[in-house]
Amino acid sequence: MAKLMTEQRFASPDDVYQLLIDSHRDLTPDQSTRLNAKLILLLANHIGDAEVLAEALRVARQGME
């Protein structure tokens, strides 16, 4: 069973962070929301494992209950 990997995995974390931020440049809040939704769907499919996704969602929701 695959497990959500939460250790740091990027060779260049700052590049990845900048990639995310730059992709939203010049977008309206609505367009950004759309982009994020499409990104989540693409990545969720790439992961291809509902359990990993469920675990990621659980972690992401922490502090919101």
Add this chain to the structure above:
Amino acid sequence: MHATFSYPKYSFTPSDEQRTGSVRRHPVVIVGAGPVGLTAALDFARKGVPVVVLDAEDTVSVGSRAVCYAKRALEVWDRLGVGQRMIDKGVVWKIGKVFNGDRMVYQFDLLPEPDHKIPAFINLQQYYLEDFLVAQARRSDLIDLRWLSRVISARQEADHVVLQVETPDGVHAVEAGWVIACDGAKSSVRKMLGLEFQGEVFKDRFLIADVVMKADFPAERWFWFDPPFHRKQSALLHMQPDNVWRLDFQLGWDADPEEEKKPERVIPRVQAMLGADTPFELEWVSVYTFQCRRLEQFRHGRILFAGDSAHQVSPFGARGANSGVPDADNLVWKLALVLDGKAPESLLDSYSDERVAAAKENILNSTRSTDFITPKSEMSRVFRDAVLELAVDQPFARALVNSGRLSTPTTYTDSPLNTPDGDSFAGKMVPGAPATDAPVERDGQSGWLMEALDGRFTVLYAAGDGRVPAEVAEALDGPAAGPLPLAWHAVTDRRRGIAGELVDSAGRLRERYDLTPGSVYLIRPDQHIAARWRRFDAAALSAALDRAVGHAAGC
């Protein structure tokens, strides 16, 4: 309206018991002569059980209503001798297309496999369907159809139910050993029993417009999200017989249902869809909302609920009538065995268990479709629109597009009537699954496996090259002559001259059931798999039969 169909008027004839004032006890009374009640009546008659059917009205369904009938319901009707008439009149289809704006984003084929007797789906106005069922019921002396007979109260006694029935000639009592309530989503029997019917109400309204027109759309299900002719809402198109087309427009929760039904509101919507110069006539208009809900249990003592009286779903997926008919199919053989003293009353609890599981599955699918079509939150809409946008170029996203997951029969995975597999088999024919069809020859005639599964228990013995060991034949002749209705067939690869053999010359049966020489299947009267083995074992068969009629240890 209704230029293409004239409604029959079924006359009220007072029953003997009402005329003479004597109360009679009937083994089975069915409340409601809709698709589910009539299916149950036909099945009881076929098993030799006389039934009384009470209906508050005196005609068939007003409006085309259900329209889409799935393979499994048609297989049940075919077994009851009325399926072919429906298929002949209906529009056969299996392809669904989903559009976003004016681009197709997804296409599905509901029966990609060849060699099945019954098609994936037909479209047929519900009034035709009921008309055919009534005609078939009238041919049986065992079915007593009573129109304009409204049940106004139901009282359960220890060994029967007393119904008060109101007719044009007044109120009289009818006694029943068992009552099957097939009286629809607004079931009065359910209300009389004070049963909770809980679930979810969806805040959306939809307009149905049936129009008569000459059009060259194909016989396919077309569904649009955000079409150019009906922005920001969904629309659906289905072909029906007699050049009638079902158009369905999402309106939103704020729409006024009375206003939206007016021709001056409907006609511009239809013109926007079809083009201003396409001539059409409005046949039937309706505005609906929907709910997904069910009874906790479908058996309440001697009263059993089937169809919409027991469970209700959204129309997306055609899971209403198509799950009501399997209710009847599941219940009738069990009740017939109980009436015959061949099964314990507890077998009827398995009706509730199996069909509650089916209702859960249908409600889950229907709710998910509805959440996609009518997103309940802003973020739900964002994800829905993202899926539709991605689906144009990204194959993975097409699988997420949900415009209705169309009705498929439920596998009773956890049913106590199943004998769990001891041997390993490939494929879908697991215990609890609905039997899948295959072409076979019988007595030199080409036919279908489903025709051999004729409402009795059936044992299939894979005889491979044609040998059925004498001790196997003898051990199968035993139960076939026993108290339970049972037939057995050897499955052969070509004609071998064995009595009752099913010749699997195309090899489809072998392939779909993963048969090897000596494999055995036990199939229930409702064509669901009860048990299977790689080698014949008379004791195992006998135990599986006991279990399938509710005699298993612990029951």
